[in-house]
Amino acid sequence: MSTLFLIQLLNGLQLGVLLFLLAAGLTLVFGIMDFVNLAHGSLYMLGAFVCASLTFFTGSFVWGVVFAIPIIAIIGYLFEVLIVRHLYESNHLDHVLATFGIILIADTLVQLSWGPEGIAIPLPDYLSGQVEILPDIIFPTFRLLIISSGLLIAAGLYWLITYTRLGMLIRAGASNRTMVSALGIDISTLFAGVFALGAVLAGVAGMLIAPITEATIGMGNDIIITAFVVIIVGGIGSMKGAFIAAILIGIIDTLGRSFLKDILEIFNESASAETAGPALSSMLIYIIMAIVLALRPQGLFPPKVR
C-alpha cells in the first residue's frame, strides 16, 4: 500500500507539473493582457503533434522537442499578432467566441494534416526504462524526467519574473500598462512575447505527455478545464498560486482516482462504493474548487489589486 501510495504520489506530481505548465501560460496571459484564451489547449495539442512529426523526422524524441519549441513559439506569436492582439479592447464574451473558433480550426487542421488517428511517439531506450528511486520503489524514467523538467521550468519562470528585466516589465505591465509605455517599451512586442512564452509552456506540456498518451485530436480540450480549475483555485493572475494549486490538484486528482474507492469501501458496503467511488473521484477537484471559491472567491493567492 505505501509503495503504491508513493508511486501514485509521484504520478500526481507529474500531472501537477503538466497542469502548471498549462496554467502558467493562461495566468500570464490573463494577468497581463486581461485576455481569456480558451484555445490554450490547442497549443498543447499542437505541441504534441509537431513534436511527433519532428521525432520521426529527426529520429529522436529529444531533437523533436528541441526543434518543436521554436515552431510553437512562432505559432503562438502569429496567433497573437493575427488575432488576439485585435481583441484586447473587446469584452470577455468576444474573447471566448474567437478563441472557441480557433479551437475548431486547430482541431480540424490537425485532423487534415495528421489524420484522425492518434500518433504514438517512441522514446529512446535510455528514457523508456525504469529506475529504482528508493528501495522497492520503481518508477518510469520518463515520468521522472517530466517531473524534473517541469520543476526546472517552474524555477526558471520564477527567476525570469523575479530577477530579470523582462520579468520586471511583465510585472509592471500587469499593474500599469501606461507606465510601461512611458518607459519607452513597445508594449505590443512585450505582449506578443509573453503570449509566445505561454504558448511554448503549453506546447512543452503537450510534448512531454505525448509519449505516454499519444498525440490525439482534442487532447487539449479536457485538460484545459482542469487548468482553469487550477488558476481559479490559485487565484487568476498569480504565478505562485498557479504552481501550488497545480501540484495540489494534480496530486488530489491522481490519489482520488486510485484510492477513493478503497477508502469508501472501508466505511460502506462494497456495492455502493463501486459506483460512488469513480463518480466521486471524477468530481473531486471540482468539489475542491467549489469549496475554495465558497471560502475565498478570489482564489487562494489573489494577485495584488491592480
Next chain:
Amino acid sequence: MSAQKKAANLDEYLKAPSLFGFGIGRIMTIVLMVLLFILPLIAWYMGNKFYLDFSSRIVCLAIAAVSLNLILGFGGMVSFGHAAFVGIGAYAVGIPSHHGYESAWLHFPLAMIAAAFFALVTGAISLRTKGVYFIMITMAFAQMAYYFFLSLEEYGGDDGMTLWSRSDFGFLNITDKLTFFLLSYALLALCIYLVFRIVNSRFGMVVRGCNSNEARMKSLGYNTYAYRLTAYVISGAMCGLAGALMANLQDFITADTMTWTRSGELMFMVILGGAGSVFGPIFGTGVFLLFEEILSAYTIYWHLPFGVLLILSVLFIKGGVNGLIQRAWKT
C-alpha cells in the same frame, strides 16, 4: 408644470411592451415563427420524416438557447456550462426509464427540478464571482457534471444509454414524430412567452439593470445576488426541459451532450440570434443547425469554415455578431 399636464403625460409612458416588437423586427419574428411551424408540416405531409425530425431538433435546442438567452442576453451572465443542464434533463428521462418508470409526468418535472437544483448549487457559488471567473467556473461545473455521468457505469457510462420507449404522456403519444414536433413547438412558444413576461416584469428590469450596472443596482438597494441567482435557476430549469425533450427526440442519452464545446455552440446560437432579443435564439438555433447540416453534407471538416467565420465575425463586425444582429432587429 401643472399637475394635469403631468397626469396626461404619464399615460404615454405606461405602455405595455409588445411581444413581437415593432417595425420590421415584428414582421421578421412572425414570419420566423410561422415558417418554423409550416415548413415541417409540409415536409411531413410530403412524407419526408427527416425534415420533421430536423425541425424538432431546432425547436428543442431553441428552448435551450432561449433559456441561455435569459441569463446571457438579458442578465449579462456569460454561462459557459449550459450544456450541463441539457444533459441533466436528458438523464432525468433516461435514469427513471431504465428502472421502469416511464411517465412523462415524472420525467419532465424531474428534469426541470434536477436542473434547477444543479443551477441553484453551482450558481450560488459561481455568482459570487464576476467576469472571467464566472465563465471558467460555469465551465468547470459543467465538466464536473459531464464526468459524473460518464462514471455511472449502470447508466451506460461513456457508451451512453438507449431510451427504449419515449416518455409516456398518457393521452399524447410522442413516439409519433408529428405529435412530438407539435408538443415541442408548443413548449417553445410557452418558453418564449415566459421569457417575454419575465424580462419585462419588475424582476426582469432588475436582472437587466444588473447587467447594465450592478454597482448602481446595489446602491439603489437591490440584493443583486439574489435576483441573479433566481434568474440563473429559472434558466437552468428551462434548459432541463429542453434536455428532457432532446432525450426523447434522439431516443438516446449520452454524457457527450454535456461537453463544453456543446455549451460553446449553445452560446453561439444565442449570440447569432442577437443576445437579449426575445425571439433571437430561435433564429440563431435555426441558422446554426442549417449551417451545420449543409456544410457537413459537403465536408466532414465543416468546423473549419465555421471557426473561420466565428473569428472573422468577432474581429470585423463592430460589437461582434451580436451587435450586428441587434441592430438588424431594431431597424
Next chain:
Amino acid sequence: MTEMLLQVKGLKKSFGGVIATDDVALDVRLNEVHAIIGPNGAGKTTLISQLFGEQLPDAGSVFFKGKDITKLPIYKRADIGLARSFQVTSVFLDFSVLDNVALAVQAHSGHSFKFWKPASTEIQLRGDAMQALVQVGLDERASSKASELSHGERRQLEIAMALATDPVFLLLDEPMAGMGIEESAFMVGLLKGLKKGRAILLVEHDMNAVFELADRISVLVYGRIIATGTPDEIRENAQVREAYLGEA
C-alpha cells in the same frame, strides 16, 4: 437642537501604511446641508465609501438614526433611507431616462420577485419616477435613452434617481463636476429645494456652490477633519486658510 441623522465616530482607514481616514468624527442633521471640502487627495472618496459600506473602516463606527450601520451591506442601506449620487455618473446607459428612475423607485416599493406584470404598466412606479424627473427638470427627456443625455442632464438624472427613493439622507458626490456656469447655477437652485425634511452631505469642489448651499462645512485635509463650522466660521478660520484656502 435639531435631530442628528448621521453620526460618524473615530473612523480610521489606512492602505498599507498610508492613512486615508484619520480619526474622523462628523455629524449631519435634519434639514441641513453639510458640505465636506478639502484639497485633492484629502481622502474624501475613501470617507464616503466607508459611509456607504463600499469599504470597511479599520476602526470607528457610523451611526444612522442612532443605529450602528458600519457593517450593513450596501443594498440594505437604501432601505433605511440612505441614497447617493456618484462622482462619475453612474446610470443605466441602455435604459430610458424614465426606466432609470423607475428602477430606483422600484427598489423601495416592495420586493421585485414579481415575474409577470410588465413593470412599464405599473402606475405607481411610473408616476413616482415622473415626479422625480419633474423635480429635477428632466421630464421632457423621459423617453430618451440615458446614453443620449448631455453630461449635465446625466447629473440631473443622478439626482432624480437619488430622489426617487425618497431618502432621508442624501449624499451628493460632486454634483457640479464638469458642469458649466449656467448648469451649476441651475443645480444649486435645485439642491436648495431638496434639504427640507432631509439631511444632505455634499462633497464638492465648486466653492461658490458650497458656500451658497451649506449650513455647515467640514474641512478634510490628509484624512483628518481640521475644522467644522458655519460658512462664515470656516472663512475666518486661520487653520483652514493656511491649509486650504490660504493660497486663494
